[in-house]
Amino acid sequence: MEEKKAESRRRFLTGSAAAAGAAALGAGITPASAQDAGYVMDLPPVISMEINGTSDRFPVNRVYCLGRNYAAHALESGDDPTVNPPFFFIKPRDAVVDYREGHPYPLKTQALRYEAEMVVALKSGGENIDPADALDHIYAYGVSLDMTREDLQHEAQRLSRPWSISKAFDKSAPVGPLTRVEDVGHTGDEGRIWLSVNGEIKQDSDLSLQRWSVAEGIAILSQHYELRAGDIILTGTPEGIGLVQRGDVIRAGVENLGEIRVEIT
Ligand code: MN
Numbered sequence: 553m554e555e556k557k558a559e560s561r562r563r564f565l566t567g568s569a570a571a572a573g574a575a576a577l578g579a580g581i582t583p584a585s586a587q588d589a590g591y592v593m594d595l596p597p598v599i600s601m602e603i604n605g606t607s608d609r610f611p612v613n614r615v616y617c618l619g620r621n622y623a624a625h626a627l628e629s630g631d632d633p634t635v636n637p638p639f640f641f642i643k644p645r646d647a648v649v650d651y652r653e654g655h656p657y658p659l660k661t662q663a664l665r666y667e668a669e670m671v672v673a674l675k676s677g678g679e680n681i682d683p684a685d686a687l688d689h690i691y692a693y694g695v696s697l698d699m700t701r702e703d704l705q706h707e708a709q710r711l712s713r714p715w716s717i718s719k720a721f722d723k724s725a726p727v728g729p730l731t732r733v734e735d736v737g738h739t740g741d742e743g744r745i746w747l748s749v750n751g752e753i754k755q756d757s758d759l760s761l762q763r764w765s766v767a768e769g770i771a772i773l774s775q776h777y778e779l780r781a782g783d784i785i786l787t788g789t790p791e792g793i794g795l796v797q798r799g800d801v802i803r804a805g806v807e808n809l810g811e812i813r814v815e816i817t
Contacts, residue, residue, distance in 0.1 A: 599645045601673070601784075602729035603692060604810070610673055610692065610730055613782030615643040617669075617698055617719070618769055621762050621788025628791050638763050638788060640773060643698075643720045648784070651697075651726040651812035657798050658721050661701035664816070666796055667789035668747035668755050668804040671696045672740060672766055673730050677779030686767035687738050689779070692730035695806045697747075697814060698786050699724045702795065725786065728812040736808050740766035743807030745790060749800055757790030759806070 600609035619639045620626040626633040657664060675691035698719070705718035731739075740759060747755040764772060769787060773779065796802060796816050805811030 597646075599648055601648065601694070601727055602650065604729045604731045605735055606732075611782050612645045612648050612784060613780050614777075615645055615648060615725060615784055615786070616773055616777075617641050617643060617786040618764065618788035621764055621769070622757060622790040623761070623763060624757070624791035625789055625793065626763075628793065633763065638769075640776065641715055641719055643725055643786075647720060647723060647725045648696075649723045649726055651728050651814050653723070653726070654815040654817045655697070655699060655723060655726055655802075656817050658699070658701060658724070661703055663702040663795055664797075665700040665702040665793055666747060666749065666754070666802050666804075667698040667700060667793055668745055668806075669696050669698050669786040669789050670694070670740060670745060670759060670806045670809070671727060671730070672770070672785040672787060674770075674779060674781060674783045674785075676781050677774065677783060679774055679778045681771050681774040681779065683767045683771040686770035686774075689770060690733055690738065690740075690766070691781075692732045693736065693740055693806075693809050694728055694730040695804055695809050695812050696725055696727040696786055697802065697804060697812070698789060699726070700793075726812065726814045728810055731809050738766070739808045740787070743809075745804075745806045747792070747802060747804040749794070749796055749802055751801075754794055755790050755792035755804075757792075761790065762787060 599612040603610055619641060620631055621638040623633040671694035672690055673692040674689050676689045701718045705715060708715055708718055742760045745757050745759055798816050800816045802814045803811055
């Protein structure tokens with residue numbers, strides 16, 4: 553298995569995909585095969601996601617997240633969805649980890665929160681994407697958690713500080729394998745999204761309740777950033793958020809996209 557993975561990675565780094573990947577990821581990111589070309593330290597690792605039905609992997613570029621994309625969750629967060637639209641924040645790409653790694657209880661918090669989210673993974677991008685064309689940029693969909701240090705988030709909110717420290721911490725986005733559009737179609741606007749802790753259902757909603765559809769989310773995001781191949785979007789969580797402790801087992805799933813099991817360690 554490890555060997556297969558390594559082989560897949562080698563092929564990714566050395567094959568024709570490497571050139572395409574390097575171009576898509578921008579000038580600052582270089583394949584590891586260039587390691588001998590004069591860098592003062594080892595290059596950062598390529599962060600990638602498993603894909604159902606193939607041993608090839610999806611290389612992650614940026615990680616965008618939607619906040620308050622479900623009205624009931626906006627309300628439980630003290631927001632007024634009739635006044636304030638959803639919004640965006642970002643996690644570092646290496647926050648993305650395979651769900652099988654589990655989730656180590658993070659540093660500097662006593663209030664670790666789960667949020668079940670659907671992932672949209674892009675194969676192409678651009679600026680000011682027309683909503684009518686937005687779905688054409690999607691390569692795959694998946695399941696993730698947007699883990700949150702809630703106490704630090706509340707402090708940031710109280711002091712009008714950025715959310716970064718509460719949202720963009722190490723390993724804060726456990727993800728499952730992606731399912732390709734060619735295998736499942738465009739499944740991002742309808743279907744159950746749910747999460748349980750130790751077998752008890754905590755979140756149980758439907759993608760149709762997203763305030764911004766997948767196409768709208770991509771289109772609006774592309775008004776702020778030039779989207780690129782490899783970008784992923786965590787599309788927000790429904791109501792029912794709560795805290796977890798060490799030893800708790802989270803399961804989260806999205807209809808048609810499978811489920812993940814994440815143990816808090
Ligand atoms: Mn979230």
